[in-house]
Amino acid sequence: MAASPAIDAARVIADLRELDRRTGGEGGAQRVCWGDVWREARDFLGELLAEIDLAPDRDEAGNLWAYLPGEADPALALGSHTDSVPNGGWLDGAYGVMAALGVLRAWSTGGGKPPRTLALVDWADEEGARFGRSLFGSSAFAGSLRVDDVRELRDAEGAALPEVLAENDVELGRVLDAGSRRGRLAAYLELHIEQGPVLEREGIPTAAVAGCVGIERHRFRISGQAAHAGTTPMELRRDAGLAAADAALRIEAIGREHDGMATTGVLRLEPGIPTAVAGEAELIADLRQADPGELAAMLTEVRAVVSDAAEARECGSEADVIWRIDPIPFDDDLVIAARAACAQVSGTDRQLTSGALHDAAEVARLMPAAMVFCPSIDGLSHAKEENTSDEDLAAGIEAFGALANRLLANGEPLA
Amino acid sequence: MAASPAIDAARVIADLRELDRRTGGEGGAQRVCWGDVWREARDFLGELLAEIDLAPDRDEAGNLWAYLPGEADPALALGSHTDSVPNGGWLDGAYGVMAALGVLRAWSTGGGKPPRTLALVDWADEEGARFGRSLFGSSAFAGSLRVDDVRELRDAEGAALPEVLAENDVELGRVLDAGSRRGRLAAYLELHIEQGPVLEREGIPTAAVAGCVGIERHRFRISGQAAHAGTTPMELRRDAGLAAADAALRIEAIGREHDGMATTGVLRLEPGIPTAVAGEAELIADLRQADPGELAAMLTEVRAVVSDAAEARECGSEADVIWRIDPIPFDDDLVIAARAACAQVSGTDRQLTSGALHDAAEVARLMPAAMVFCPSIDGLSHAKEENTSDEDLAAGIEAFGALANRLLANGEPLA
Numbered sequence: 001m002a003a004s005p006a007i008d009a010a011r012v013i014a015d016l017r018e019l020d021r022r023t024g025g026e027g028g029a030q031r032v033c034w035g036d037v038w039r040e041a042r043d044f045l046g047e048l049l050a051e052i053d054l055a056p057d058r059d060e061a062g063n064l065w066a067y068l069p070g071e072a073d074p075a076l077a078l079g080s081h082t083d084s085v086p087n088g089g090w091l092d093g094a095y096g097v098m099a100a101l102g103v104l105r106a107w108s109t110g111g112g113k114p115p116r117t118l119a120l121v122d123w124a125d126e127e128g129a130r131f132g133r134s135l136f137g138s139s140a141f142a143g144s145l146r147v148d149d150v151r152e153l154r155d156a157e158g159a160a161l162p163e164v165l166a167e168n169d170v171e172l173g174r175v176l177d178a179g180s181r182r183g184r185l186a187a188y189l190e191l192h193i194e195q196g197p198v199l200e201r202e203g204i205p206t207a208a209v210a211g212c213v214g215i216e217r218h219r220f221r222i223s224g225q226a227a228h229a230g231t232t233p234m235e236l237r238r239d240a241g242l243a244a245a246d247a248a249l250r251i252e253a254i255g256r257e258h259d260g261m262a263t264t265g266v267l268r269l270e271p272g273i274p275t276a277v278a279g280e281a282e283l284i285a286d287l288r289q290a291d292p293g294e295l296a297a298m299l300t301e302v303r304a305v306v307s308d309a310a311e312a313r314e315c316g317s318e319a320d321v322i323w324r325i326d327p328i329p330f331d332d333d334l335v336i337a338a339r340a341a342c343a344q345v346s347g348t349d350r351q352l353t354s355g356a357l358h359d360a361a362e363v364a365r366l367m368p369a370a371m372v373f374c375p376s377i378d379g380l381s382h383a384k385e386e387n388t389s390d391e392d393l394a395a396g397i398e399a400f401g402a403l404a405n406r407l408l409a410n411g412e413p414l415a
Numbered sequence: 416m417a418a419s420p421a422i423d424a425a426r427v428i429a430d431l432r433e434l435d436r437r438t439g440g441e442g443g444a445q446r447v448c449w450g451d452v453w454r455e456a457r458d459f460l461g462e463l464l465a466e467i468d469l470a471p472d473r474d475e476a477g478n479l480w481a482y483l484p485g486e487a488d489p490a491l492a493l494g495s496h497t498d499s500v501p502n503g504g505w506l507d508g509a510y511g512v513m514a515a516l517g518v519l520r521a522w523s524t525g526g527g528k529p530p531r532t533l534a535l536v537d538w539a540d541e542e543g544a545r546f547g548r549s550l551f552g553s554s555a556f557a558g559s560l561r562v563d564d565v566r567e568l569r570d571a572e573g574a575a576l577p578e579v580l581a582e583n584d585v586e587l588g589r590v591l592d593a594g595s596r597r598g599r600l601a602a603y604l605e606l607h608i609e610q611g612p613v614l615e616r617e618g619i620p621t622a623a624v625a626g627c628v629g630i631e632r633h634r635f636r637i638s639g640q641a642a643h644a645g646t647t648p649m650e651l652r653r654d655a656g657l658a659a660a661d662a663a664l665r666i667e668a669i670g671r672e673h674d675g676m677a678t679t680g681v682l683r684l685e686p687g688i689p690t691a692v693a694g695e696a697e698l699i700a701d702l703r704q705a706d707p708g709e710l711a712a713m714l715t716e717v718r719a720v721v722s723d724a725a726e727a728r729e730c731g732s733e734a735d736v737i738w739r740i741d742p743i744p745f746d747d748d749l750v751i752a753a754r755a756a757c758a759q760v761s762g763t764d765r766q767l768t769s770g771a772l773h774d775a776a777e778v779a780r781l782m783p784a785a786m787v788f789c790p791s792i793d794g795l796s797h798a799k800e801e802n803t804s805d806e807d808l809a810a811g812i813e814a815f816g817a818l819a820n821r822l823l824a825n826g827e828p829l830a
Contacts, residue, residue: 196646213645217689229678229701230628230770231611232794234671241682242667245660252657256649263644265691267656269682274632274699274737276680284689286644322689355645379647 004409005111007401009394012102016393019044019082019098020090028384029090033083033125033136034062034164041082041094045122048101052108054120061140061178062124062170068104070114074186076407078103078400079121081137081359085129089193089386091393095374096191097122099397103404115408119185123359130155130164138362140175141182147172187334187407188369190360191400193388197379198352205395207350208338209371212361213261213288214295214327220247220306224315226271226279241269241278243313250305251285258298260289261355290327290353328361331368334407338370341403346395372400419824420526422816424809427517431808434459434497434513435505443799444505448498448540448551449477449579456497456509460537463516467523469535476555476593477539477585483519485529489601491822493518493815494536496552496774500544504608504801506808510789511606512537514812518819530823534600538774545570545579553774555590556597557781562587602749602822603784605775606815608803612794613767620810622765623753624786627776628676628703629710629742635662635721639730641686641694653729656684656693662724666700669716675704676770677713705742705768743776746783749822753785756818761810787815 023031023041030037042064046056054066067075080096100120107114124137131153139145151172153161162172192209194200199207224238248264255262266284285302289295303319310317335351343349352373354361360369374396377387388396438446438456445452457479461471469481482490495511515535522529539552546568554560566587568576577587607624609615614622639653663679670677681699700717704710718734725732750766758764767788769776775784789811792802803811 194646195643196648197642197651198646198648201651215645227612227794228610228771228796229680230630230676230703230772231609231613231796232676232770233611233613234667234676236612236616236794239667241679242663245663245679245682248657248660249664252649252654261645261647261649263689263692264656265644265684265689265693266687267660267682267684268687269680272681272683274678274680274701277678278680286689288645355647356643357645379642379651381643381646 004405005106007099007102007106007397009102009397011105012098012397013390013393015048015098015101016090016094019094024090028087029084030086031082031084032086032129033127034130034168038083042122045082045097045101052105054104059141059178059181060170061137061175062165062168063137063141063178064122065181066104066120068108068114068118070117072116074184075117075119076404077119077121077185077188078404079123079359080190080192081123081126083125083127083129085127085382087384089381089383091193091386091388092195092381093126095193095393099191099400102397103401106401116186126359131161135357135359135362137178138359141178142362142365143176143179144362144365145175147175182366185367187367188360188363189400189403190358190371191396192358192371192373193376193381193386194373195356195376195379195381197376199373199375200377200379202350204348204350205346205374205392206342206348206399207352207373208335208342209330209354209373210335210351211290211327211329212354212357213290214292214325216287216295216299216324217322218285218299218302219320219322220283220285221318222281222283222306222310222315223317224279224313225277227277229275229277232277237277238314239277240281240315243309243315244281244283246312247283247306247309250309251302254298254301254305255287258289258294260287260294260298262287262298262302284322288355292327295327325357328364330360330364330370334368334370337406338372338403341406342372342399344402345399372396372403419820420521422514422517422521422812424517424812426520427513427812428805428808430463430513430516431505431509434509439505443502444499445501446497446499447501447544448542449545449583453498457537460497460512460516467520469519474556474593474596475585476552476590477580477583478552478556478593479537480596481519481535483523483529483533485532487531489599490532490534491819492534492536492600492603493819494538494774495605495607496538496541498540498542498544500542500797502799504796504798506608506801506803507610507796508541510608510808514606514815517812518816521816531601541774546576550772550774550777552593553777556593557777558591558594559777559780560590562590597781600782602782603775603778604815604819605773605786606811607773607786607788608791608796608801609788610771610791610794610796612791614788614790615792615794617765619763619765620761620789620807621757621763621814622767622788623750623757624745624769624788625750625766626705626742626744627769627772628705629707629740631702631710631714631739632737633700633714633717634735634737635698635700636733637696637698637721637725637730638732639694639728640692642692644690644692647692652692654692655696655730658724658728658730659696659698661727662698662721665720665724666717669713669720670702673704673709673713675702675709675713677702677717699737703770707742710742740772743779745775745779745785749783749785752821753787753818756821757787757814759817760814787811787818
């Protein structure tokens with residue numbers, strides 16, 4: 001078996017900067033999936049693969065694959081996504097794809113044939129920025145995508161998803177066939193920026209990700225009585241806006257009590273004018289927790305406090321689910337290996353649960369998967385200000401490379 | 416001196432129904448000032464005046480006047496406004512104009528020459544529905560309108576106020592000349608629906624109005640940090656939306672504690688999406704109280720709680736005044752006379768402060784003024800559902816007629 005070659009982090013960062021030069025710039029990343037700039041990003045990825053004599057290959061869902069054959073199969077897959085939100089950050093997604101390429105490049109140029117085949121994957125439409133459906137390509141691969149749920153989706157200009165897919169040579173009716181590649185893979189690793197402030201606050205350059213939180217996203221409509229701000233005494237009001245305000249504060253407390261996250265980023269009033277008591281209010285609660293029992297308890301309590309807050313002001317309330325997903329824990333052995341790789345590179349041993357979803361969550365339904373995070377400056381992401389110091393970027397890349405090499409060197413836990 | 420003739424309430428109600436038939440109907444009143452339907456309403460008023468051999472006369476601000484000469488001058492003025500909000504109620508404004516006409520009709524047809532000249536006035540653009548400037552005609556008459564403040568106003572279609580006024584033969588630069596008629600008037604009386612739920616709840620068909628509340632309307636902008644709902648732990652958030660929610664609940668408490676009204680009908684979040692902590696929030700507080708000291712105290716406390724609520728979440732806050740008006744008490748003697756007239760008609764003795772503004776508030780800056788209210792069913796107004804029982808409408812009209820006759824019969828307090 002060949003010696004494990006070290007990943008060239010400086011080259012990976014240089015590739016990211018060149019990608020940003022070609023597909024981003026002043027206004028931020030513009031690699032929205034299924035569009036011209038995203039295709040340019042993939043063209044650049046194709047150029048980089050060609051440097052090491054690899055050619056990309058696409059599956060039925062538009063995911064891009066490249067394989068560096070090894071001594072054994074199935075493959076160890078490494079990847080993330082090149083697509084971005086509009087005016088997004090240069091690192092979100094691209095960081096993991098370029099690092100995956102860095103691992104293939106290290107073996108291809110300096111390590112000889114790897115002990116196990118390496119697969120690079122660039123998942124299609126992780127962000128769902130155009131049609132509102134995140135994790136499109138990875139969920140098609142995992143078989144969790146329900147084609148009928150997305151068939152009618154249209155973008156802001158009214159273009160239909162099936163037509164836009166067809167422009168990219170993807171046939172909606174066949175996207176689940178991407179799952180036929182599952183058998184070629186043994187495990188999946190992904191490097192990503194944290195997109196939150198935790199690691200920066202703690203001064204930790206690399207960390208293992210233990211899994212992704214579950215999410216309960218629910219809409220509450222509170223109905224009171226619109227009334228004149230000047231002629232309706234306080235004691236005769238049925239103010240739906242104040243009921244929603246009360247509920248929002250109590251939802252926050254539920255998030256804290258359960259060590260989860262509870263966000264009320266939407267609070268809309270009707271009629272929404274200065275001279276009228278709000279007759280209607282819409283409140284959306286987004287609840288996240290890694291533990292399924294805690295998440296369920298949060299939801300039960302949130303429903304109760306909204307109902308209570310509405311009744312306290314003689315308002316009615318209705319709830320409907322917008323979206324939900326169960327918590328997805330990553331593979332214990334891979335998480336331990338990821339912690340060891342991070343400790344090796346940065347001397348720190350930290351694991352955290354991702355509060356955002358990633359393609360790895362979809363893949364983890366099928367096979368062992370794990371992730372490595374590096375810090376985000378000020379916790380910012382999905383914005384042109386998204387950034388990470390070169391030092392932390394390099395640490396993350398090196399930890400990811402070390403993790404891949406650990407798994408390649410040790411048949412377990414890929415057996 | 417002639418005997419005081421009783422007003423014909425049934426005829427006044429019939430006139431109102433005919434006005435509604437001509438200018439309102441299923442969708443509600445459409446007498447938005449400066450438009451065709453409003454002009455049709457005034458044409459109808461002209462027809463009714465012609466029946467008693469009076470011709471309308473307009474001042475420089477577009478207010479419509481008619482004078483029934485009496486034994487003495489200056490005149491006792493009676494009026495309200497024919498204009499309405501879009502899809503508004505059939506009674507708001509028109510009720511008082513038709514009742515004023517009823518008083519002139521009673522004297523003209525059955526009472527001989529009144530002891531004092533009677534002036535009917537239909538104020539222009541009380542609602543401000545098209546350009547957002549309420550009490551246009553009455554404030555021009557009172558001299559409180561600042562022409563430079565309204566010169567740049569445009570309607571929703573972009574039409575400029577000065578041009579729309581010109582279509583109605585009103586020259587903006589001359590509207591304050593309407594004040595030259597002030598000397599012709601001794602006092603002003605106005606009948607109006609309450610537009611709130613108080614009288615209906617108390618079962619009182621007519622009441623005297625002691626004055627209009629003062630209003631402090633202020634906008635607060637709270638600045639925190641927009642952040643990802645999944646990657647930002649609760650303890651690291653600077654949630655501007657929750658700061659605004661907290662402030663709104665505390666503003667409500669201030670309204671109750673000061674026996675005033677405090678409304679937060681506008682609460683807007685940015686970015687306002689389910690997956691982001693709100694980085695910015697806009698909150699508008701509308702505060703009303705009849706006592707100037709209480710109103711000032713409310714404003715001081717509201718500013719403090721917004722600032723506190725923001726600081727508690729490490730947010731900044733800024734405030735700016737949108738609009739303010741001092742409380743306007745009506746003339747003590749006229750209010751006493753109005754209570755006596757209401758007691759005479761309905762056997763109840765109640766006075767209340769109007770939480771909405773009326774033309775009478777502008778006129779009260781110059782001369783003794785008072786108002787009479789009748790109930791609004793369910794407190795509704797500015798909506799097609801606005802209504803009052805025929806019995807209560809008649810009681811209000813009769814109390815208003817009795818009040819006018821009291822003042823005509825007794826030189827005081829008009830001397």
